[in-house]
Amino acid sequence: MGAKRVTVRGARTSPIHRTSSLTPLLLMGMLTSGLAESPVPTSAPQGFWALSENLTAVEGTTVKLWCGVRAPGSVVQWAKDGLLLGPNPKMPGFPRYSLEGDRAKGEFHLLIEACDLSDDAEYECQVGRSELGPELVSPKVILSILVSPKVLLLTPEAGSTVTWVAGQEYVVTCVSGDAKPAPDITFIQSGRTILDVSSNVNEGSEEKLCITEAEARVIPQSSDNGQLLVCEGSNPALDTPIKASFTMNILFPPGPPVIDWPGLNEGHVRAGENLELPCTARGGNPPATLQWLKNGKPVSTAWGTEHAQAVAHSVLVMTVRPEDHGARLSCQSYNSVSAGTQERSITLQVTFPPSAITILGSVSQSENKNVTLCCLTKSSRPRVLLRWWLGGRQLLPTDETVMDVRIGWEGLHGLHGGHISMSNLTFLVRREDNGLPLTCEAFSDAFSKETFKKSLTLNVKYPAQKLWIEGPPEGQYIRTGTRVRLVCLAIGGNPDPSLIWFKDSRPVSEPRQPQEPRRVQLGSVEKSGSTFSRELVLIIGPPDNRAKFSCKAGQLSASTQLVVQFPPTNLTILANSSALRPGDALNLTCVSISSNPPVNLSWDKEGERLEDVAAKPQSAPFKGSAASRSVFLRVSSRDHGQRVTCRAHSEALRETVSSFYRFNVLYPPEFLGEQVRAVTVVEQGQVLLPVSVSANPAPEAFNWTFRGYRLSPAGGPRHRILSGGALQLWNVTRADDGFYQLHCQNSEGTAEALLKLDVHYAPTIRALRDPTEVNVGGSVDIVCTVDANPILPEMFSWERLGEEEEDLNLDDMEKVSKGSTGRLRIRQAKLSQAGAYQCIVDNGVAPAARGLVRLVVRFAPQVDQPTPLTKVAAAGDSTSSATLHCRARGVPNIDFTWTKNGVPLDLQDPRYTEHRYHQGVVHSSLLTIANVSAAQDYALFKCTATNALGSDHTNIQLVSISRPDPPLGLKVVSISPHSVGLEWKPGFDGGLPQRFQIRYEALETPGFLHVDVLPTQATTFTLTGLKPSTRYRIWLLASNALGDSGLTDKGIQVSVTTPGPDQAPEDTDHQLPTELPPGKCPFPEPLPEGSAHAGLAPLPVWLRRVSLLWQTGNRNSRTSQNGTPSHGTPTCEPLGRYFPIPALIPTPAFTGAEGEDMAFPGHLHDEVERAYGPPGAWGPLYDEVRMDPYDLRWPEVQCEDPRGIYDQVAADMDAVEASSLPFELRGHLV
DSSP states (O other), X not given: OOOOOOOOOTTTSOOOOOOSOOOHHXXXXXXXXXXXXXXXXXXXXXTEEEEOOOEEEETTSEEEEOEEESOTTSOEEEEETTEEOOSOTTOTTOTTEEEESOGGGTBOEEEEOSOXXXXXXEEEEEEOOXXXXXXXXXXXXXXXXXXXXXXEEEESOTTSEEEEETTOOEEEEEEEOSBBSOOEEEEEETTEEOOOEXXXXXEOSSTTOEXXXXXXXXXXXXXXXXXXXXXXXXXXXXXXXXXXXXXXXXXBOOOOOEEOOSSSXXXXXXXXXXXXXXXXXXXXXXXXXXXXXXXXXXXXXXOEEETTTTEEEEEEEEEOOGGXXXXXXXXEEEOTTOSSOEEEEEEOEEEBOOSOEEEESOOEEETTXXXXXXXXXXXXXXXXXXXXXXXXXXXXXXXXXXXXXOTTOOBTTBSSOOEEEXXXXXEEOOGGGTTOEEEEEEEOGGGTTOOEEEEEEXXXXXXXXXXXXXXXXXXXXXXXXXXXXEEEEEEOOBSOOOOEEEETTEEOOOOSSTTSOOOEEEOOOEEETTEEEEEEEEEOOGGGTTOEEEEEETTEEEEEEOEEEBOOSOEEEEESOSSBOTTOEEEEEEEEEEEBSOOEEEEEETTEEEOOEEOOOOOOSTTOEEEEEEEEEEOOGGGTXXXXXXXXXETTTTEEEEEEEEOOBOEEEEEOTTOOOEEEEETTSOEEEOOOEEEESOOSEEEEEETTEEOOTTOOSSEEEOTTSOEEEOSOOGGGOEEEEEEEEETTEEEEEEEEEEEEEEEEEEEEOSXXXXXXXXXXXXXXXXXXXXXXXXXXXXXXXXXXXXXXXXXXXXEEEETTEEEEEEOSOOGGGOEEEEEEEOOSSSSOEEEEEEEEEEEEEEEOOSSSSEEEEOOOBSSOOEEEEEEEEEESOOEEEEEETTEEOOTTSTTEEEEEEEETTEEEEEEEESSOBHHHHOSEEEEEEXXXXXXXXXXXEEEOOOSOOOOEEEEEEEEETTEEEEEEEOOOOTTSOOEEEEEEEETTSOSOEEEEOSSTTOSEEEEOSOOTTOXXXXXEEEEETTEEOOSOOGGGEEEEEOOOTTSOXXXXXXSOOSXXXXXXXXXXXXXXXXXXXXXXXXXHHHHHHHHHHHHHTOOOOOOOTTSSOOOOXXXXXXXXXXXXXXXXXXXXXXXXXXXXXXXXXXXXXXXXXXXHXXXXXXXXXXXXOOOOTTOOOOOOOOOOOGGGOTTSOGGGSOOOOGGGSOGGGSSOOO
């Protein structure tokens, strides 16, 4: 923040006398102005017209000391405590000091910005001697700087909350920061100024600064709770005092507790009421803690607090009981600073009726006899009176008694005081009184709205009058399982007759066990009027046959008897032996324990009837008949588990009961007929070798062995023996194939079985000789041996890998397979059969195996010889170099030798460098001759290629660069009324890029026309713009930078007559060549009449480029791709250098739209595709680079698609003028 500034003008202000003290009001006015400026006295010293008086300023403000000089031209400067500040207005060394004012008027006022304590000093304005006056020194001006205190250090810490106890004395200290003058400190407690304060003033951290330390003694009161205690510091430099404070947390005890009784009569309550007593204590910090006591013992310690109102409250909830009479309930309040506990108490007065009424004595009595009873109440307050009722008739008591109960009496009637009432009654009972209620009633005025009663029912006893049974008539046949209902009936009697059923003199009861069949249902006694009945329901069984069922009621009795028909109650088979083995004899006896009527017995075995004999009869229970028969058998292992059945048939009941005996024959393990002997699985799969075995007892162990090794019964990483003995395998491998032996054993013996596991796995080629070699015309077998299972007769197949479908036919080869070996038999091997073959083996288990093998057909070297004599041109000035190319085909690898004029070439000569390249069957030797000399190197070089099967050679002549040789074989390939298609073979180019020009004339019209062939290396051209039915003579010339070939050769001219407009166009040779001589590239033939030039770009691009050629008349030579002149070579070079492209002959008609239509028919693109096929049909170019020595595939001599050449036209090449040729090519040739 910038310093405040206030200006006090010197002579223009009211006069203020120079004095050392100012009134506080004037001082505060100056301080609050922000800039202190001393007043100017009315009478200034001689030589000065304005001077400041003593000045007081607040730290940080701006101060101006006035100095007005009457001699303006004098040198004026200020001095501070005797230190001259210099005449420079900016006062170097004092960045806050500067001189202000108009010097011409003699104003040299000292301006001090952001003044601080260092500016507190004496200042003088000094005027140097000048022509206008003498040297002058002003009186001293004292500048006093006021510094305000920045901080107050309060103890306890400012901003904190301090906890004090009300009424105790505490000391608070407050220390100010550095200030000038010493600040005044005041303490304010809850808005009240504290008078008991002592303070000291001490020196500050710097000279002229002071620190004030003040101490106050404080006795807090409860009203100070939550209020602030503030320390204020003030001095003249402060507009407002600075403050520091803390919050007082005063602890003081709560007020006494107050109990709010809910009714008018405090302490009076009725037993059974729910009493809620609130207790409240106000004030206190912390708030009061409340608890309830009953007779001095705590009963509730729960309370709540409302901090905003400083109120604690607790509610005692209790259900009043009679024993609470006289209890003392107390509420106590206290907190942590309470001197003692404050308490409020209430004593309970409980009113209660008798809690119970008891009638003593029996209310059951025979008729015409007396009954004596006593009615007794529990204690009550106040006492109650008693009276007796029989039905609606009141009975008079024999006597009445009232007793007072003392508190603490541990008698029968209570412990809580009160009164007990008792009444005795005796009276004669009659039959008609039976069932009437006998009531004892208690009443009192205190409980006028309530009645307390105890009632009993009078029971008068008398006997029944008649008893009988209703049910089936005696002697009737009842079939077992039939439901029979017997009812016993009686009339009269009190108590109700019990009606007890008996069977053969034993009481009848229902089965006690829930799991037993409920064959007996015994009903309860039922009453209808004066008639009583009890029902007995029976599910008739054999034990009920001829049984006597009786019903009794007191001294009365009635009975009946049942006759039951039932099948055998138990059909039992007895055996003479329990442990059977094959061949043992078995005697079985079937016994029918009891039946009514008797039954017939028979035997059968799994449905087959057996012969039996009668056995000795036995006695039968349930008063029925018994029977038995026996059978004799000899057992085998096949009988195990089979059943022999005994059947008991009752004709009367038309029912048969059966029982069976199951054979338990002990025998050793026996493998069943369905036991699997062979299992098939695919490798890496899982398989289960099943076990079908029979044994008794079950086999104790199943032991599997494989190749003499026992498999762990506990299992392993890839096998597990199941509980039934089966062997489970997973992740099966071919090593698991074989026989597995199973050994079963039990206590009777052992058995063994052999299981075959056949693991099928995908074929893997184990042997495939690569490469397989054979001489041309020889025979060889390509043998493919595999490891597979199963081995199938037709699992071998063969494929030939290649790019041309016609080369993939294997019809001329014999396919032979035997076992795991397949053969591809080749007889009279041809070069075309060399290449890659694939053996494919598929036995039905994926994946099929595939193996690649290369067939290498060995043959003697064949050197490429494009012409009878190949020439290479180079300058013989000993600065140029020449490269001779020699390429041959042959297998095995070829070795090259060179001779010059019949003398072997010394390749150790540094002038000769040979590089050899091998790519499959193609081998190249590049001989580079450095510093070609006409005398030494213009010679006939011979390249000889040799391998183990023979040799071949070619001759290459190194000559000087010259004009090109004439083209060869000019002929007409197509003709139309307006055009002629031409084709030729280029001659030797003389070692420089050559171009072709056509010269023609119409024999009937004088004069010659010339057309340049574009592209420059094209060897076919269509001459357009001709007249129908006209005879023309056409010449072809070749030219390079040294000249042209001339017109002397007969082979470079032809004569032709164009047909008339009505004649069909001729196409003399429109077929592409199908066979090529060695080293030749397949050149495209001209298109038929009406079509454009083969190999041209789409019309817009080609047209723009040809137009550019026509406008510029470009005759530049075509160069090779690497930028060097093309030389004669015995090989077929890549298309970019030597391939001829048909060119368009520009004519005068080309400049107009009509000429364009003639030169470029609209169906150009379609005709090009029909004539030459899709792009890339001729395959990639052959590059002479080093290849993998094992890649023996035959490379094809291929040339680039001619339609890709349109981007390289003469317009794109730089012109080659004679002056731009190297020095050695400009002439002066040897």
